Amino acid sequence: MSKxxxxxxxxxxxxxxxAVRKLKRKYRQxxxxxxxxxxGFFRVDKIRKVRKALLKQDFKRKEADLFSFWQTPQDxxxxxxxxLRSFYRLFNSKEFKQYVGWLTSTKLSQKLDMSGFVYSDGxxxxxxxxxxxxxxxxxxxxxxxxxKKRDGGSLGMFTTRESHPFxxxxxxxxxxxxxxxxxxxxxxxxxxxxxxxNKQRVSFAGWFHGN
Amino acid sequence: xxINKAYMRTDLLHDVRKAFTISNPQSxxxxxxxxxxxxxKVKTAxxxxxxxxxxxxxxxxxxxxxxxxxxxxxxFAEITALVQFIAKKKxxxxxxxxxxxxxxxxxxxxxxxxxxxGVDVMLDLTPAWHPAAGxxxxxxxxxxxxxxxxxxxxxxxxxxxxxSMMRFVKYVNHHAENKRVLILGTFR
Numbered sequence: 001m002s003k004x005x006x007x008x009x010x011x012x013x014x015x016x017x018x019a020v021r022k023l024k025r026k027y028r029q030x031x032x033x034x035x036x037x038x039x040g041f042f043r044v045d046k047i048r049k050v051r052k053a054l055l056k057q058d059f060k061r062k063e064a065d066l067f068s069f070w071q072t073p074q075d076x077x078x079x080x081x082x083x084l085r086s087f088y089r090l091f092n093s094k095e096f097k098q099y100v101g102w103l104t105s106t107k108l109s110q111k112l113d114m115s116g117f118v119y120s121d122g123x124x125x126x127x128x129x130x131x132x133x134x135x136x137x138x139x140x141x142x143x144x145x146x147x148k149k150r151d152g153g154s155l156g157m158f159t160t161r162e163s164h165p166f167x168x169x170x171x172x173x174x175x176x177x178x179x180x181x182x183x184x185x186x187x188x189x190x191x192x193x194x195x196x197x198n199k200q201r202v203s204f205a206g207w208f209h210g211n
Numbered sequence: 212x213x214i215n216k217a218y219m220r221t222d223l224l225h226d227v228r229k230a231f232t233i234s235n236p237q238s239x240x241x242x243x244x245x246x247x248x249x250x251x252k253v254k255t256a257x258x259x260x261x262x263x264x265x266x267x268x269x270x271x272x273x274x275x276x277x278x279x280x281x282x283x284x285x286x287f288a289e290i291t292a293l294v295q296f297i298a299k300k301k302x303x304x305x306x307x308x309x310x311x312x313x314x315x316x317x318x319x320x321x322x323x324x325x326x327x328x329g330v331d332v333m334l335d336l337t338p339a340w341h342p343a344a345g346x347x348x349x350x351x352x353x354x355x356x357x358x359x360x361x362x363x364x365x366x367x368x369x370x371x372x373x374x375s376m377m378r379f380v381k382y383v384n385h386h387a388e389n390k391r392v393l394i395l396g397t398f399r
Contacts, residue, residue, distance in 0.1 A: 065317070065318070065319040065320045065349070065379040065381070066319055068345075068382065122343060122345070122384040122385065122386060124382055124384070126268075126269070126317065126319060126382065127268040127269045128269060129269075152385075158268060164267050164268065164269055164270070165267075165268040165269050166268070168268075189268070189269065191268075194315065194382075194384055194385060196385045
């Protein structure tokens with residue numbers, strides 16, 4: 001695996017082979033469905049610049065039955081800001097896709113979707129499984145500051161019963177510089193709990209696709 | 212008499228029918244709908260009801276009354292005549308339910324909710340409501356919102372729901388100080 005681009009962006013602890021191999025093994029055992037929650041994933045100086053660049057972008061209000069949030073009006077691949085372009089290049093690189101594919105034991109194709117999101121007071125994303133066309137692995141890069149459990153905005157994961165989400169058994173409070181990965185299946189029901197504070201939940205999210 | 216007398220005036224009724232007919236989608240909202248006495252009786256009866264929680268996380272979360280009180284049934288006799296006049300057709304109330312939507316409650320658009328077309332009616336008993344709290348009834352046509360009915364106390368709404376239309380109740384967020392109380396019926 002060519003590591004130059006990974007070394008530039010990823011914290012050394014996530015490139016240490018024995019440690020990462022342990023992580024890979026844990027993936028399938030994670031409940032309620034296979035996922036990785038990787039705190040401190042990116043080099044801090046890099047991700048701080050990315051956050052700053054994202055917050056300078058325009059966001060569009062998105063409201064539907066399932067959600068309420070602010071989203072970048074176009075996929076990050078079309079954004080002109082050099083820092084964001086560079087961040088996108090990492091995700092779109094063969095090396096990073098190989099790394100994610102290996103960590104999740106999933107064969108990925110070239111296609112990638114990535115948007116920036118801000119959830120402000122009262123915003124939410126209701127339970128859904130993300131299944132659509134060729135989506136294989138969903139990712140969330142949380143870059144929020146100062147969230148406590150009572151503030152909401154947690155990523156909640158559900159068990160499944162009779163094809164519907166049943167009980168939320170895991171919640172991740174927004175934490176700066178955390179990467180989430182999970183395989184998109186009929187059981188990958190998740191939600192973003194309503195933000196209940198005057199705080200901004202800032203993230204990138206999208207999907208690695210497969211054939 | 213349950214319905215506000217003003218809505219029984221022939222000239223006003225014709226105006227209401229015209230407004231319903233020319234709107235797209237066909238719909239009308241009638242404010243201060245029930246007369247004071249009837250409103251008091253219906254509210255008292257609804258407040259005494261027991262509700263059960265319906266929760267399927269990817270479909271809906273709301274509380275539904277276990278029964279329809281007789282005070283409401285008697286008002287619905289008058290309502291049926293009114294709806295028939297406005298929609299210009301003979302109709303029967305085929306579905307009637309009472310639902311409450313409090314914080315973190317909602318319905319979503321889903322194939323599981325493909326309802327037969329009909330004339331929807333909604334009597335809103337929601338007390339004071341924070342405008343940013345959500346809870347609106349939203350009608351969509353092919354995925355796009357075409358009508359939003361925000362919470363409004365003692366307001367009666369009539370909507371002609373065609374085959375291509377669906378509806379959902381927007382998630383109620385933490386700004387809500389009360390529960391949205393809706394009497395929902397469908398005439399066919």
